[in-house]
Amino acid sequence: MRPIVGITTDIQLAAFGAWEEESALVPTDYVRAVERAGGRALLVPPSDGGIEETVEVLDGIVFSGGSDLGPGTYGHDPHPETKGVLEERDRAELALLHAALERDMPVLAVCRGSQILNVGLGGDLVQHLPDIVGHDEHKHTPGEYTDHDVTLERGTRLGALLGDHAPVKSHHHQGFGRIGSGLREAAHAEDGTVEALEDPARRFALGVLWHPEAGADTRLFEAFVEEARRYRRERRASPSS
Numbered sequence: 001m002r003p004i005v006g007i008t009t010d011i012q013l014a015a016f017g018a019w020e021e022e023s024a025l026v027p028t029d030y031v032r033a034v035e036r037a038g039g040r041a042l043l044v045p046p047s048d049g050g051i052e053e054t055v056e057v058l059d060g061i062v063f064s065g066g067s068d069l070g071p072g073t074y075g076h077d078p079h080p081e082t083k084g085v086l087e088e089r090d091r092a093e094l095a096l097l098h099a100a101l102e103r104d105m106p107v108l109a110v111c112r113g114s115q116i117l118n119v120g121l122g123g124d125l126v127q128h129l130p131d132i133v134g135h136d137e138h139k140h141t142p143g144e145y146t147d148h149d150v151t152l153e154r155g156t157r158l159g160a161l162l163g164d165h166a167p168v169k170s171h172h173h174q175g176f177g178r179i180g181s182g183l184r185e186a187a188h189a190e191d192g193t194v195e196a197l198e199d200p201a202r203r204f205a206l207g208v209l210w211h212p213e214a215g216a217d218t219r220l221f222e223a224f225v226e227e228a229r230r231y232r233r234e235r236r237a238s239p240s241s
Helices: 028-036 051-057 087-102 112-120 157-162 219-237
Strands: 004-008 010-016 019-025 040-044 060-063 107-110 146-152 165-170 184-189 194-198 205-208
Touching: 004 028, 004 087, 004 219, 010 087, 028 040, 028 219, 051 087, 060 087, 060 112, 060 219, 087 107, 087 112, 107 112, 107 219, 112 194, 112 205, 146 157, 146 194, 157 184, 157 194, 157 205, 157 219, 205 219
Parallel strands: 004 040, 004 060, 060 107, 107 205
Antiparallel strands: 010 019, 146 165, 146 184, 184 194, 194 205
16 A cells, blocks of 8 residues: 655635635645655645644655745744745644654655754744845746756765755745754755755655755655655554554
């Protein structure tokens, strides 16, 4: 049986013919990436309840991209460019992250999701990268990915998966500030921006600021889903399960 992989969703207004309804949404690229890698995708909308019930049925979880985290989650005042904050989603995903990490469940955190990972482990964010790097090349055009290369750190799990360098697709104006407890830097852009984090003490807890679900390289999702499959086997084999 394929591992069940949760994918967190956003909450947005969406049009369905003549109807416009508040909806739980995630780009289909995430679903296709999970299923191409051999998993079964299950969408997980934000909820203040049901966290334990959710992680009980999952074998891994993808924290998807989306709008900016509320700076109050990491003790900062808002920057003028911090927009689209959805406090309900922030609360739910931080709680879900902690529940998953407590179980050592495989976690793949993408863009905003990687920021959830960092903040959830005590880190903070740079709210507007152009203030630091002097350009907007990580998000040059709304609705379009930026294609660029990253350099992977040797000795990291991500480096073992992708090699020394990898082409990626980015769309973010925020980045990592203080790195969260237990995390290490795993990749950098040419301008020095940290592009990925991982926790070497956990079976698979990896966050990337880019969007692997939108690219042609399937290795990251394949490694994640394989770890979810292993987690599923171990959990079912445990006498306490």
